Amino acid sequence: MSNLVIELKKLSSKNIVSPKGFTADGIHCGIKHKKKDLAMLVSEVPASVAGVFTTNAVHAAPIKVSKEVVYNSGKMQAIIVNSGNANACTGKQGIADAYEMQQLAAEKLGIEPYLVGVASTGVIGEIMNMAPVRTGVEKIQLGDTLENGINFAQAILTTDTVMKDTTYSTIIDGKEVIISGTAKGSGMIEPNMATMLGFITTDANIESDELQKALSEITDITFNSITVDGDTSTNDTVLVLANGLAGNEPLSPLHPDWVNFYNALKAVAEDLAKAIARDGEGATKLIEVEVDGAISDEEARKIAKTVVGSPLVKTAVFGCDANWGRIIAAVGYSGATVDPEKITIKIGNAMMVENGEPVPFSEEELIKILKGNEVKISVTLGQGEGHGFAWGCDLTYDYVQINASYRS
Known part of the structure; x- marks a missing residue:
């Protein structure tokens, strides 16, 4: 491993769509009364994926779907997210609805369903109203502008008072690699993990197994080191997508610039974890x-x-x-x-x-x-x-x- 570590750069006015090849959007479809409540995040190509999920024995339906993609496929190209309804403790209907969300996103994008992750956040124990989701998926206008990224960040919020975004760049094989993250979380935060959703995108080239090892280690010292109220949610999810479009050689701990990537991913996760803790429901400090x-x-x-x-x-x-x-x-x-x-x-x-x-x-x-x-x-x-x-x-x-x- 090289002893030369390129200093990380924190990038302002950047968000989840800043790494090469990512698009997103978020809209109000009708799950909530007024605020945005449906979002999609898409990679131009199937991406390596890593995920960490709630340790609560009660898992929301979307957790089942996303785990299958992460652990069985090893690749993910899109994520569909809703707020306002957790789709948790909703029985067989909830599972069917989560799979339908996966299918709707896949059909819109013309990709296989096993490349689509699903995440939900909101009230537990209420059956999802799928009618607005069906029409909402068609209305989403994916793009790579700052506004598209903001729309995505807003659509995943529940009781949060602010969006939670952060972006860093580093150098790998002489090429700029960007890592961006967006999260939500304000209450029921006792991770291993918490009521939090976290989505991280990067254009780095890295295989899913190496990405999973890095994310699991980093989660222990970031997302798993925050607490707001001691409650552990049914829906906690952090997903990292790495599409390789930066063009670097495949990353592993043996790569001379591995420490650059690892530190950038850690910086993104730590920023998001702190932002969630700072925005605890009703918090002032x-x-x-x-x-x-x-x-x-x-x-x-x-x-x-x-x-x-x-x-x-x-x-x-x-x-x-x-x-x-x-x-x-x-x-x-x-x-x-x-x-x-x-x-x-x-x-x-x-x-x-x-x-x-x-x-x-x-x-x-x-x-x-x-x-x-x-x-x-x-x-x-x-x-x-x-x-x-x-x-x-x-x-x-x-x-x-x-x-x-x-x-x-």
């Missing part, structure tokens, strides 16, 4: 927890996610209360190996606890830190070399209001 000195990276991430997922920590951050006792309590019940006499905790740059002993701090300084849009909590354990991050958000009055009236 992004919380980042960094844990160092755990006995393993896995335990570090476990502790970080426990802290950022604690309702008491989340409400303390919302209320700008420097209650470090809630943080150390979460560290203690995380199930990881800890020594209370070695724990050090910081909020921002302010030391709260050092080697298990409380440290005097300025309430005024901490209030300023906690009033920021992003709050960082650092935990050092002194147990080993393990290191990890997790991201989440504060817990607000609005979260209760949003979810108390979700179906209405």
Whole structure:
């Protein structure tokens, strides 16, 4: 592997259709009352595909369809997505509807159904109204403009307050390779994975098995390191399509520029994960927890996610209360190996606890830190070399209001 790593470039005014050979669109078809609710993403040629899906034992119907494409075909050329209805817990009719969505997209594009993935998000337990989907598929006007990409990003949203897009470029074999991502997710976010849909496109040339290995590794340290409310959805899906149109030699860990591709894919996934955490339902702040000195990276991430997922920590951050006792309590019940006499905790740059002993701090300084849009909590354990991050958000009055009236 080359020791030369080309610095990643984050590209503004780019989105899911920016890599070569991708088109998309999103429209309002009638599943929702007014907002866009049906979208398609298409590659010019069949693309290598990788996917990660919910760990919830209850799988929505679209998960079954997309898993078949990812694991049986190894290639995907199109994805059809709807919001407003999760098509989950809908029995045999839900399965039939998911397959019909696959068939409708395939017929529109003139491709085989086994090249089409399906994703849905919205209310659980309601049978899909397929009439607007049927007419909507015909109305979609695919294109590769910035507006087409925006339409796609808007059509996959539910309670999200903003679109979540990011794009990076890197150099592989002397050629520019672009990786773009779009996601949705705001509540019911407790990944392994979460109520989130994530779609990543790239023009890199890479086989599906290598892409799957990379995505699975990266998911553990990005999408699986966020939490909003501790609920795991029935519909979580992340799909990566790589169509090879950049013209590089096939990528693998033995390729001299593998690290460039891997870091670009990781950057896209991390940006999307943070954007989901920041946009948690009713949230006002992004919380980042960094844990160092755990006995393993896995335990570090476990502790970080426990802290950022604690309702008491989340409400303390919302209320700008420097209650470090809630943080150390979460560290203690995380199930990881800890020594209370070695724990050090910081909020921002302010030391709260050092080697298990409380440290005097300025309430005024901490209030300023906690009033920021992003709050960082650092935990050092002194147990080993393990290191990890997790991201989440504060817990607000609005979260209760949003979810108390979700179906209405």
